[in-house]
Amino acid sequence: MVRIEPWGEGDLELLRAGNAAEMTQHLGGPEIAEKVLARHHRYVALNEGDTGRMFRIVASADGASVGSVGYWDHEWNGATVAEVGWMVLRPFQGRGIAVAAMRLLIDVVRAKGRYKRIHAFPNVENAASNAVCRRLGFTQLGEVDFEYPQGNPIRSRDWCLDLAQAPTPPPLIDS
Numbered sequence: 001m002v003r004i005e006p007w008g009e010g011d012l013e014l015l016r017a018g019n020a021a022e023m024t025q026h027l028g029g030p031e032i033a034e035k036v037l038a039r040h041h042r043y044v045a046l047n048e049g050d051t052g053r054m055f056r057i058v059a060s061a062d063g064a065s066v067g068s069v070g071y072w073d074h075e076w077n078g079a080t081v082a083e084v085g086w087m088v089l090r091p092f093q094g095r096g097i098a099v100a101a102m103r104l105l106i107d108v109v110r111a112k113g114r115y116k117r118i119h120a121f122p123n124v125e126n127a128a129s130n131a132v133c134r135r136l137g138f139t140q141l142g143e144v145d146f147e148y149p150q151g152n153p154i155r156s157r158d159w160c161l162d163l164a165q166a167p168t169p170p171p172l173i174d175s
């Protein structure tokens with residue numbers, strides 16, 4: 001059972017664990033320790049304001065963190081949209097955790113009532129992240145020049161979920 005918990009002061013280690021070469025190959029590579037710490041502080045601050053939320057993903061009864069999902073304000077084509085991002089630590093990948101956690105995040109964004117659209121901008125070469133968008137029912141709008149993290153230019157796919165559409169259906173349960 002996957003759940004998401006608000007990012008807090010104690011979650012720096014999760015960010016450090018996600019800062020590995022194989023986790024950041026489509027994101028400009030690992031960040032230096034100071035940048036990871038600054039990112040952690042940004043996540044904590046985001047949860048104290050009104051312009052986004054970061055969460056850690058929990059996928060077992062012991063409460064251990066296996067990844068993160070979050071959303072934040074992004075100005076895009078003249079509107080404020082919710083940009084979303086995600087990561088799942090290597091040992092836990094390939095089990096549907098990213099999609100399950102993102103379904104929960106989409107419910108949070110929808111309930112917030114602040115946005116008409118959610119966008120994701122995965123690197124065109126990030127097959128797993130593009131598959132996550134497709135699985136969640138996002139529509140692919142095309143390729144765009146993007147920057148992630150700040151200062152790192154990438155070629156991205158612009159994926160959009162219109163929140164006026166019906167909520168995403170629950171995952172199918174194997175019989």
Ligand SMILES: CC(C)(COP(=O)(O)OP(=O)(O)OC[C@H]1O[C@@H](n2cnc3c(N)ncnc32)[C@H](O)[C@@H]1OP(=O)(O)O)[C@@H](O)C(=O)NCCC(=O)NCCS
Nearest residue numbers: 023086087088093094095096097098099122127128129131
């Ligand atoms: C992207 C990421 C979060 C996916 O996490 P995950 O929990 O393994 O994803 P899921 O198990 O929910 O799988 C979702 C889809 O991705 C596909 N997928 C997973 N890994 C894949 C890979 N290496 N190549 C191609 N497709 C892949 C799955 O098959 C599934 O698609 P399907 O349902 O159509 O079969 C994970 O690979 C990751 O953290 N990567 C590094 C960080 C990153 O790139 N973050 C995103 C920045 S935009």
